[in-house]
Amino acid sequence: MTQGQVIDERLQLDNVRNFRWRSDQDYDISWERRDYDLRHLQSVDLLTSYWGMPAIAHILVSFGFEDGRQLVFTVETRKEKGETYSMLGGFFKEYELSIVAADELDAVRVRTNVRDEDIYLYRIDMPQPVMRELLLTYVKQANTLVERPRFYNTLTANCTTIVFDMAQSIIGGLPVDQRLLLTGYLPGYVHDVGGLQKGYSLGELRNRGRITERAKQADDAPDFSLRIRQGVPVG
Template sequence: MTLRVFLQVLASLAMPLATAWGGMALWYQLPMMAAGKSASIALWCILASALLIALWRLRPWIAICGYLSLFALLQVWWNSLEPSNHRVWTDDLMGMTHGRAEGSQVTLHNVRNFDWRSDEDYYPRWETRRYDLDQLTSVDLATSYWGMPAIAHVLVSFGFDDGQFVVFTVEIRKERGESYSEIGGFFKQFELSIVAADERDALRVRTNVRNEDVYLYRVNMSEEAMRALFLSYIQQTNQLQQEPRFYNTITANCTTIVFDMMRQIIRGLPLDYRLLLTGYLPGYVQDVGGLEQNLKLEELRQQGRITERARRAGNNMDFSRVIRDGVPGW
């Protein structure tokens, strides 16, 4: 195969893929109605197709240089898109958690404590809460399922000797009228948010309002590691307040953010497919020694299913104790 033919074949494979990516980027980010977006994407595809045809009918370098110039213009526009903390957010993501640590004393601002009756009917509360890291005694991993067993939302809950629990959940920061899209998460459709919440909010809304299936796992961590993870969450929330960031379905989601923090605390944590297929994350945590080792994963899963207990507990002030009844480690 000559060099010319090799370049033509390589470009013939790369150009349609790049064109498809560009079309998706235009669809999710152009500030237009659907008709305007469709017309822009059609023009983009026509120009790209013309250059693909020219690749085989003219000198290849002319078509390749033309396409690279066209794609470079798209990249200039794409890189000009910046995340923002100033949009019309949904009520449950309006507050931005941030905190301050002074010795062992931690103050968290904008801790969400909504009273949920439905996704549209709720009493909003954003609170300032204080915690003593010397009383930090537990870390729990919660996985919430709504469909496929391979996909779950991951939350991390910290427990204290005084009976307080606070959940950190990594969320897409939706604007009013937006809904979640896995594909949109690849194309800068959402900002990233880390919300601290009361368990009667963050866990109960999933079991009792959204009819999700939630499992709780006690995580084996040293006091030093628990403290470091809690402080890492505060650092991340403060950073997001100063420098907003886009959510990404793969690289910046509810699991990868936590994993990145844990790798700074526990060196040598391996990469694994279960970091992407988050429904299987408890198996990964058990394999690295983070869950009870005397029970099989299926036993931990069965005993850690809190869905029915949460539904029975309702808005009970003792919600956190009730849902842990029977969870291994508790």
């Protein structure tokens, strides 16, 4: 499980996932220690990954640094060996909650190129101090889960509600909305509260933010993160 600490202005993370996936059963395992200069944090992106119903998506948050690196956080179930995910099971304390930090070549590519999910990327309009606080809140929550495990819950402790709770603690005053549960519609909620790039309709941001084909074409290229953002409004 991911853990981190801040030393001076540097964030040191242990167990950043950087697998190379060929299928869900065939992959190269790599857990890495990584170091990030918080002074060079420059962006936050929201990614929504769809695999069936338009109302349901998995939410990922990616932090960008001036050196081109992207650090993704994804809130997931921590499945035991041989266990498979069930949305129904998520209501009944069947899985532990896990906050995973990962490379985009892992967390994004596995969804577009291996699982055939459809991903959209939106740049969040957020001041740098708030970006930093959100990132450190992820780290704090991840550290807490290592010390005190808690259960995943499909309604109250999932990939969206955890992000909302963290943002609420930093910014405050965010309205509660059904789109926090219908995760596929979360970008519309973020747009309505002024959190996406200004000057674009939600439809424009969605169309230009669809990265699925670009991710497939980039595959495992070293500049994967740069190539999937071509054409995405970034301010």
